[in-house]
Amino acid sequence: xAILNQAEAREVLFQDAEKIKQIIENxxxxxxxxxCKAFEEVLDTHMYGFSKEVDFAVRLNLLSRTEGQQLMAELxxxxxxxxxxxxxxxxx
Numbered sequence: 001x002a003i004l005n006q007a008e009a010r011e012v013l014f015q016d017a018e019k020i021k022q023i024i025e026n027x028x029x030x031x032x033x034x035x036c037k038a039f040e041e042v043l044d045t046h047m048y049g050f051s052k053e054v055d056f057a058v059r060l061n062l063l064s065r066t067e068g069q070q071l072m073a074e075l076x077x078x079x080x081x082x083x084x085x086x087x088x089x090x091x092x
Contacts, residue, residue, distance in 0.1 A: 009062045013053060017071055020046050024078045047075065 023043060054068040063071075 006062050009057065009060075013057055013063070013071070016050055016053060017075060020050055020075055021078060024075070024082050043079070047079065050075065 020043075023046065051072055054063065054071055057063040058065050058068045
C-alpha cells in the first residue's frame with residue numbers, strides 16, 4: 001500500500017471538493033433536485049462524507065483547521081445559493 005505525502009493527500013481532497021462543486025453547478029441537477037427530493041439527500045450525503053474527509057485531514061495535520069473550514073464554507077455557500085436559486089425559480 002502506497003503512502004501519500006501531504007501534497008498528494010491535499011490534492012485528493014481538493015479533487016473531491018471539485019466533484020461536489022460540479023454536481024452543484026450542473027444546471028440539470030437543479031431541475032432534478034426541484035422534482036426529486038432523493039437527489040437532494042444524495043447531495044447532502046456527499047457533503048457529509050466530504051466534511052468527514054476534511055475533519056480527518058485536519059486531524060492528520062494535512063490541512064489546517066482554517067483551510068478545512070474554508071473548504072467546507074465555500075461548498076456550503078455554493079449549495080445554499082443553488083437551493084436559493086431553485087426556491088426562487090419555482091416560487092415564480
